[in-house]
Amino acid sequence: MGSFLSKQMERRRAISTQKKLLCDLKEKDNTDFPGCDHCPEDRKNWMSTLALNKLHVNKIVWPGTHDSATNKIGIPFISRPFARTQSLSIYDQLVMGTRVLDIRVQKDGRVCHGILVSYNVDVVINDVKKFLSETQSEIIILEIRTEFGHDDPPEFDKYLENQLGEFLIHQDDSVFNKTVAELLPKRVICVWKPRKSAQPKHGSSLWSAGYLKDNWMDTDLPETKFESNMKHLSEQQPVTSRKHFYRVENTVTPQADNPVLCVKPVTNRIRPHARLFIKECICRGYGDRLQIYSTDFIDEDFVDACIGLTNARIEGKI
Structure with a gap:
């Protein structure tokens, strides 16, 4: 028992130290970057507010969002917070x-996160189609994977093709160098x-797994994840030189050996x-x-930061 408590106290100190390291870095360097003050006129149609050509x-x-379809997962107040x-x-x-969705499914077509399940994937597809019907120039990256384990x-590829056929951009390396204007109406x-x-x-x-890559580190230590993300990003080629999407996830995750197991207080160690x-x-x-940038509990400030940097690239500021 004493050993367990000692280990937990050590973990709490490590978390506190790492949170302070990030806060100190933020205070020292601030968070200004090209496009940081950009405020989109219309987030729903933000691509169309930029120069599509x-x-x-x-x-x-x-x-993007991490584990996008978990808003109603599990049982409220019991398993959902985990x-x-x-x-x-x-x-x-x-x-x-949001323009990148991370959807996990199981054999019966329901969305899941580990052993917990939620609504049928039809809910996701219908929401995507509703959004597409209300906009004209927004491109979405929809990643759907079978959850681990x-x-x-069955025949899920045919299901996706039947549901989204008219909107699908076919797998082709040339897509990366094209403009949004050239891809429309797909x-x-x-x-x-x-x-x-x-x-x-x-x-x-449909696109295969090799076209969307990341380097997931399962940790609840914020500065460790921050620097891991930075290291793996540094090993990538510039966006103009590669033929795949690369994702960085601004998230940390609860660990089984730590008493704080609810997602929100843990991931909030890095979200800010x-x-x-x-x-x-x-x-x-x-x-x-930097290309795909994902988070838990996405908010407007996160979206604005991504749009601002995108606009700075268009304007040649970076």
């Missing part, structure tokens, strides 16, 4: 400005990541430092590598 796919800083990473519906996330939903890059089924092939309407990460990327020479 200059907005290249590979230069967009895509605001798995919910977003409080908004998929539709509301898109209206706020689960079997693939508007969805759908990355399907099955665990056992065959991956989508080149030229198909999204702009600091962008600033540090630029200061350390990696500003041309």
Whole structure:
């Protein structure tokens, strides 16, 4: 018992120290970066407020959500706080400005996060289609994967093609160098990541797993995750030189050996430092590598930071 308590006290000190390190860095360097003061006129249609003929796919800083469809996962006040990473519906996330969705499914087609389940994936697809019907120039990256430990939903690729066919941008390396204006009226890059089924092939309407990469570090230590994200980003090529999307997730996650297991208080250790990460990327020479930037519990400030940096790229400020 004494050993357990000692270990927990050590962990709490480590978390406190790491939170202070990030706060001190923020106070020392502030969070100003090219485009940081940009305020979009309309987040729901933010791509259309920029110069679509200059907005290249590979230069967009895509605001994304981590475990996007968890707003109603589990049982309220019982299991939900341990798995919910977003409080908004998929539709509301898109209206706020989210453009990359991370959806996990199990064999029966329900959205899941580990062993906890939520609504059927139809809810996600219907929200996406509703948003697309209300906008004209917004491109979405829809990543759908079979959750670890689960079997693939049967014929799920055909389901996605049937549901989103008219909007799907086909898998093609040339897409990265195209502008949004050149892709329209197609508007969805759908990355399907099955665990056992065959991956989508080149030229198909769905994109394979290799086109959306990240380096996930499972930790609840904020400065550790911050620096891990920075290290892995530094190892990437500039966005103009690669033919895949690379995602950085501004998140930390509860750990089984720590008494704080609810997602929100844990992930809030790093959430306030999204702009600091962008600033540090630029200061350390990696500003041309940031592309998909995701978070838990997305908010307007996070979206605005991504849009501002995107606009700065269009204007040649970075």
